[in-house]
Amino acid sequence: DTAVSQTPKYLVTQMGNDKSIKCEQNLGHDTMYWYKQDSKKFLKIMFSYNNKELIINETVPNRFSPKSPDKAHLNLHINSLELGDSAVYFCASSQDLAGTKYNEQFFGPGTRLTVL
Amino acid sequence: DAKTTQPNSMESNEEEPVHLPCNHSTISGTDYIHWYRQLPSQGPEYVIHGLTSNVNNRMASLAIAEDRKSSTLILHRATLRDAAVYYCILRRAYSGAGSYQLTFGKGTKLSVIP
Numbered sequence: 001d002t003a004v005s006q007t008p009k010y011l012v013t014q015m016g017n018d019k020s021i022k023c024e025q026n027l028g029h030d031t032m033y034w035y036k037q038d039s040k041k042f043l044k045i046m047f048s049y050n051n052k053e054l055i056i057n058e059t060v061p062n063r064f065s066p067k068s069p070d071k072a073h074l075n076l077h078i079n080s081l082e083l084g085d086s087a088v089y090f091c092a093s094s095q096d097l098a099g100t101k102y103n104e105q106f107f108g109p110g111t112r113l114t115v116l
Numbered sequence: 117d118a119k120t121t122q123p124n125s126m127e128s129n130e131e132e133p134v135h136l137p138c139n140h141s142t143i144s145g146t147d148y149i150h151w152y153r154q155l156p157s158q159g160p161e162y163v164i165h166g167l168t169s170n171v172n173n174r175m176a177s178l179a180i181a182e183d184r185k186s187s188t189l190i191l192h193r194a195t196l197r198d199a200a201v202y203y204c205i206l207r208r209a210y211s212g213a214g215s216y217q218l219t220f221g222k223g224t225k226l227s228v229i230p
Binding site: 033035041042043044045048090092104107108109110 | 152154157158159160161162165201203217219220222
């Protein structure tokens with residue numbers, strides 16, 4: 001069974017369009033994340049959600065709007081797509097407990113977004 | 117967040133041990149040292165973590181310097197499947213919900229030669 005899944009795997013679209021990427025985890029985790037990996041392969045945190053509440057928004061343009069309908073899902077909606085949004089987007093999840101010494105993050109396979 | 121410094125790339129022959137170094141001279145007492153790796157066209161995956169003592173698991177070993185300013189990830193017998201980018205990451209102790217996000221550096225690209 002896939003722990004963290006993302007759909008679609010590839011997304012090719014025109015500038016100005018609106019698109020969504022879906023993420024689901026079946027690990028029972030309470031925290032989910034979105035990361036962006038650009039063409040230079042740098043991985044950067046975008047958002048962190050804990051129990052459906054936004055915790056971290058790392059200076060991401062407000063064209064990006066994450067939505068968490070429940071603890072197992074964190075979707076990423078992007079409005080008015082720009083060329084610079086082309087990247088691979090990774091979803092991740094972890095169990096975020098106070099007092100936990102570590103919490104391994106499980107990553108999805110990524111969604112490669114290409115904006116033409 | 118405290119920064120880590122890793123070599124950009126390393127090479128290893130298949131079935132030989134690999135030592136991947138990481139410098140973290142500004143590490144704080146509550147920082148855990150985590151290693152993740154990213155295989156080609158895949159998401160990152162957890163490898164190992166430690167605080168002060170050396171650690172072993174089925175994937176690798178982590179050797180931590182006594183002053184904690186550096187650490188080394190050890191792959192005991194490199195296989196072709198170990199070719200990946202390896203990231204050394206410092207993770208602060210829990211400081212509130214959502215505080216466990218990972219800050220990735222450039223990592224070390226490991227090539228394994230058959």
